[in-house]
Amino acid sequence: MRDITMKHTDAVIIGFGWTGAIMAKELTEAGLKVVALERGPNRDTYPEGAYPSSIDELTHNSRSELFQRLAKTTLSIRYTANDEAVPYRQLAAFLPGTGVGGAGLHWSGCHWRITPEELRLRSRYEERYGKNFIPEDITIQDWGVTYEELEPHFTFAEKVFGTSGQAYKVNGEIVGAGNPFDADRSTPFPLPPMKNTYSATLFGKAAAEVGYHPFDIPSANASQAYTNPYGCQMGPCTFCGFCSGYACYNYSKASPNVNILPALRQVPHFELRAECDVVQILTDSTGKKATGVLYVDAAGNRVTQPADLVILGTFAYNNAYMLLLSKIGTPYDPSTGEGVIGKNFAYQNENSIATFFDDKTYTNPFIGAGGNGVAVDDFNSDHFDHGPLGFVGGAPFWVNQAGTKAIGGGPLPDGTPEWGSGWKKAVKENFTHVVSMNAHGTNMSNRANFLDLDPTYKDYLGRPLLRLTFDWHDNDYKMAAFTVDKMKKIAEAMNPKAMKVSVKKPGQHFDMTHYQTTHMGGGVIMGDNPKTSAVNRYLQSWDVSNLFVVGSSAFPQGLGYNPTGTVAALTYWSAKAIRETYLKNPGPLVQA
Amino acid sequence: MKLRHLLTGFALALSLPAFAHGANAQTTNGSADAATIAQGQYLARAGDCAACHTAPGGKPFAGGLPIQTPFGKVFTSNITPDADTGIGNWSEQDFARLMRTGVLPSGGAVLPAMPYPSYARVSDADMKALYAYFHQGVQPVAQQNTPSTIPLLGIGRYPLRAWGWIFGPGAGVAETSTTSADIGGSDAPSVARGEYLVEGLGHCGACHTTRGIGMQETALTGTSPNYLAGGGAVDGWVAPSLRGDNATGLGRWREDDIVALLKTGRNQHTAIFGGMNDVVADSMQFMSDNDLHSIAKYLKSLPAQHADAASYTYDDTQSKALFAGDASARGAQIYVDRCAACHRTDGQGYARTFPALAGNPVLQTNDPTSIIHIVLSGSRLPGIATAPSSLVMGPYAKVLNDQEIADVVTFIQTSWGNKGSTVTADQVKAMRNTATPVSP
Known part of the structure; x- marks a missing residue:
């Protein structure tokens, strides 16, 4: 030493x-x-x-x-x-x-742009809801x-990451069925959106039925083979389900290692x-x-x-x-x-609902990709009137089926034993018939x-x-209760045989x-x-x-x-x- | 005039600072001008001199790379301008004689691993530039040459001189050398220029042409149907045919496909592997587009060795079966589990990213050496300036046993219209110990 x-x-x-x-x-x-x-x-x-x-x-x-x-x-x-x-x-x-x-090597690949409202959050709330609201x-x-100011950099980052998605508005023109709450973009996504899992399709259909606005999550899991502006290459995602926590074997998930480091290796002064x-x-x-x-x-x-x-x-x-x-x-x-x-x-304040279906409805949750899925943005950012609600923030909702694995396991209905034959029976009955959705809150x-x-x-x-x-505070509990209640409408419209709602309760640490x-x-x-x-x-x-x-x-x-x-x-x-x-x-x- | 065009072409191709600031023809102490030295550097890359004369981790051109021969180990020599241990005391004539005939100033001869039968094609002007580069453009390194372990060489190198007399390109070629009229201009791509580069400094035949009884290449020019018709196994890799054969050669490729492969190591169809990795990384990626197109034009001018051989036609039987969930063919299930994520069940891969197996010329022959080697060892594309991603296929030696590899290779060699041979577990076993996993 x-x-x-x-x-x-x-x-x-x-x-x-x-x-x-x-x-x-x-x-x-x-x-x-x-x-x-x-x-x-x-x-x-x-x-x-x-x-x-x-x-x-x-x-x-x-x-x-x-x-x-x-x-x-x-x-x-x-x-x-x-x-x-x-x-x-x-x-x-x-x-x-x-x-x-x-x-960046073990992330999932959900690739978002912050909403314009959130970049001036305090001013926005004070203007819309009054000085004393917050x-x-x-x-x-x-x-x-x-x-x-950030827009050109969002655009370039998406090109570097090889992001797959459907734009809603490009240079003021509506170009497709993207997120209608999205801010204007200067270019479409570099790659078309990924294919959706069956569970995400069910979620999107139900969300539309209850009057929300579903769209494909922008994903830095490549929907096609891709070469970025640095000359770095990606392979198309195979939905193997091993994104979060793993180094992608297929060059499909954007990472510093796949999307930037190869170009830096050619630079003698690095x-x-x-x-x-x-x-x-x-x-x-x-x-x-x-x-x-x-x-x-x-x-x-x-x-x-x-x-x-x-x-x-x-x-x-x-x-x-x-x-x-x-x-x-x-x-x-x-x-x-x-x-x-x-x-x-x-941090973030995530709450979730798991919906359980009969044995004829196969959702195959072992298939997946970290950035893949269908979301709604109706209750995120300041896309809804907070005036009567008394809290700041919100949550996008989504089915982001990232691949359920053997050890981690999937959700089970309320009342399932934690172990033993009752637990085994429930795993067997539910593993391939569940759809999980999240309210990924602020x-x-x-x-x-x-x-x-x-x-x-x-x-x-x-x-x-x-x-x-x-620790969590009042604003967090209020936001959780409100958004999960709104997401529950989607879950109900999916008509599951059972539902398990996980939401932070006031006072919960x-x-x-x-x-x-x-x-x-x-x-x-x-x-x-x-x-x-x-x-x-x-x-x-x-x-x-x-x-x-x-x-x-x-x-x-x-x-x-x-x-x-x-x-x-x-x-x-x-x-x-x-x-x-x-x-x-x-x-x-x-x-x- | 041709020569001036040539120099201009190199200057544009290299963009060295000396050129970027305008023509710089000044000489010091009667030595070569910067343009000539830069031309020599370009040619040294075209000849991939560093491939053998720079050892891994060693100083540039100081030699010391071991080369295994059937008779023992030889070590490449120091070709830096160091007076005592390199070639600093050599005259231009000494240098040209070695390059064209393999004969050393001392009178002995070098091993034919040095491809002097090909370098005999190098023009006087290019030889002058190479000499200038190796005397003025390369840093001298004091590093003694390592003696070979071949007993015969200790006595003298006369047998090697004899080899040169018997198998060399012939006295006529060596003494007169190529004139500038033969080498084509580098201002526009031409077959003649490509021929000069491929048969000469490129020494492509060293791997892509079969060797005869004395280890000599069985052909040195495109006039022979053996020339570049595919070589034998070197280090467990078989270099494929570069002639116009439809199934096994370059018959289905366009000129641009060849250029892309040489420039970036990958193209719409496939990717390089084995010994070609260093050729692209150390040599071809530095060639001007004109020279790469010349090389491609020349290769496309070579007729098929076997004009009557069947053409490749895609056959969708296996892809339809796999899509329908039928993996009953030999090796099919292993293919689906281990290979299809990248190479797809239809064998088409993804352009520039994961090579197509369907129709790949490497998979149409009776020699499965390369494909077995890739499955055992994996393969890594070199990251290069214009295509920096060093895409890797991992090794399967620890994942699949001999029989499983034989099965999956057989599936690959015989599906989608491929006409390669079936493979036995013994063929895999024979290669297992020498196939080292691709390095991290």
């Missing part, structure tokens, strides 16, 4: 998931020498994704093959600031990745960037170093300028990588973690509401939910663990033992005021101008949609500002 200082580089990127890969491509195109550091191992379609070992559920999902190594580092969790947080040896509610590709404990705010765990962003004596990063490599060496520009692109909440460790920015204090690092951590940032450093527990490098303080989603955000939020945000509208740190913090950490509140499409567009937006403005004249892009 030695102290090593590497040769200076123009830019260093912390984390090699989607944001790191996009930034690496953009910055090397601008001529910069780029070093990307990834804490986990190298991963690729081969060998990690090689068929048939790639579709081993025990290895991948049960034993966390592609997920964060909790024996090395984890996080501690508590409900409120008055509780003592405890470190988790197993995660279940969310599953952060590690390794080259990050969560409850006091809800700390939502505008993003500081508009849909029109270097990717795996198994390099960054412990600190280094700053000069003023604390206003980053000078590089310090990391620990696989051999345990402490390595300094000097750089002119630092890009922080780790998983969601880890961006706040790295800034807290590096003492950059003011940590959030929930008692005063002041400080910004760790503020506005937000979670509004709340002043009581935040991230900071744990005062007690440390990880394998002696770093304090990240501490997550999180955050449950770490059941999977919900891995869509967390906030902690390093964007905005137009350094008192209430950590990065400006270009994702540039207000405190250290040669540091850009990219990812869902910038989201001021949680979305109904999956975050990746918005994360990718924001990263291209940030990269454009770096390339076109920052590099010509390094310094703050927005005056505080």
Whole structure:
């Protein structure tokens, strides 16, 4: 174990998931020498994704093959600031990745654009429902960037990802049966929509019958063989059902590894170093300028990588973690509401209904694709009148049949025993006759939910663990009850023999033992005021101008949609500002 | 005039900084000008000199790559301009003599693994450029050559000189060399230019032509129907015919298909594998479009070796059976379970992404070496500048036993109109130990 200082580089990127890969491509195109550091191992379609070992559920999902190594580092969790947080040896509610590709290698592939209304959520609600509508404990705010500004980047990201979908409106013209709530697009999707499973077809038909507006989920699972603008190739999805938690064996699911890294491998001034765990962003004596990063490599060496520009692109909440460790920015204090690092951590609020059919109706839930399905957007964003409802946010509903597997199993009717012959009988009767649907709801940032450093527990490098303080609040229970009630109308119209409704009840705590989603955000939020945000509208740190913090950490509140499409567009937006403005004249892009 | 056209063509093709800033013909110390050196670099890529003379992980052109022969191991030599260990002291005449006849300045001869019978075709101007590149464009590396393990070579290289006399292209060719009139211009694609590149520096025949009793290529020019009609197994790979044969050669391909394969390693029909991976990655991808079209035009000009052989016709019997759920044919169930996700039940694959098996020329012969090898080892397309995805088929050696591989290969060789031979478990067993899994 030695102290090593590497040769200076123009830019260093912390984390090699989607944001790191996009930034690496953009910055090397601008001529910069780029070093990307990834804490986990190298991963690729081969060998990690090689068929048939790639579709081993025990290895991948049960034993966390592609997920964060909790024996090395984890996080501690508590409900409120008055509780003592405890470190988790197993995660279940969310599953952060590690390794080259990050969560972008094991994601599902639902590829959305944030709605224009959500980008100015606070202003929108105050304008439509009055200044006093938003409850006091809800700390939502505008993003500081508009849909029109992001639109070209949504478009380009979809081309890079090879996204399959049906557009509704292109340049003001209605072009097809897409999502009628969608904002205007400049181009159709690069690939036509995927085929639908039978379960999604049943859902879509019933949704239309009750007056909702079903459409195909935009999916970064390729509906056809595809070559993206970087020359990277995808194979068509086979609906094998092994997306979330797995490296796609067929080059069908977009990932940094499939869609960007091959092009970067052709770039001589790019270097990717795996198994390099960054412990600190280094700053000069003023604390206003980053000078590089310090990391620990696989051999345990402490390595300094000097750089002119630092890009922080780790998983969601880890961006706040790295800034807290590096003492950059003011940590959030929930008692005063002041400080910004760790503020506005937000998640998602997912509720579901399982419908059970007779033994003549085969839904074959083992078939599937992570980004595939039929959705309705009638009760998402601000697509409906919140005035009489008294809550902020909403949920898209969908049947997103991603492939039910043997160990994870599928839903069973209420009253089924947890084990034994009664359980076996129910599995046998229901496994191929069930349709599950989700209300994939928003979670509004709340002043009581935040991230900071744990005062007690440390990880394998002696770093304090990240501490997550999180629980559900009134707004969440109200939103859950309302949206599930609306989704239930679809379920009823499908005419099942039985139904199982799972919805958060008032007072119910955050449950770490059941999977919900891995869509967390906030902690390093964007905005137009350094008192209430950590990065400006270009994702540039207000405190250290040669540091850009990219990812869902910038989201001021949680979305109904999956975050990746918005994360990718924001990263291209940030990269454009770096390339076109920052590099010509390094310094703050927005005056505080 | 032809020569000037040629140089201009190379300059455009290479886009080296020296050219980007205008013609740069200045010479220092009486040495070659930058254009000539750049032309030499281009030609060295056309000849894929690095394939043998740069060892994996080694310095460029410093040699040391082991080549296994039936008689022992030989190591490629240092061809950097280092005076003591490389070819720094060689005159241009020494260099040209070696390239055309295999005879060293010391009087000995090199092994015929060095394709000098093909390089004998290289024009004087191109030979001059290659010499300039290897003396002024390559970094000298002090690295002693590794002695071969073939006992005979310790005594002297006279047997090899004799090999050159017997199997070389003939004294006439070697001494007069090719004139610029024969090599075609590079300003527009031509059959003549393609012939010059394929028969000369490209040394395509080294793999794609069968070898005779003395390991010599049985033909060196397109005038023989053996030339490029498919080679024997080298390292467990059989290079297919490049002649106009409909089923087994390039008869069904258009000129653009050949260009796409050479430039990107993949085209509408298929993808490269085996020894061709390095040829595209290290050599062909750097060729100008004009030269690639010349090569394609020349290959398309070669008539079928067996004009009377049956043409390939797609037969949908198996795809219909599989679609109907009938996987009773030998190997069919394994094919559906292990192969069809990418190559499809109709054997058509996906253009540029997953190669078609139906009608693939590799699957129409009595020699299943390559297909068994691919199933055992898997295959990786090289990621290259214009097609960076290094698409991989994983190895099946640990997934399927000898009989299962024999069954599925038989299914592939005999379905969709393919006319390849059936395969036995013994044929798979014979290759299992030498077929290494594709590297991560």
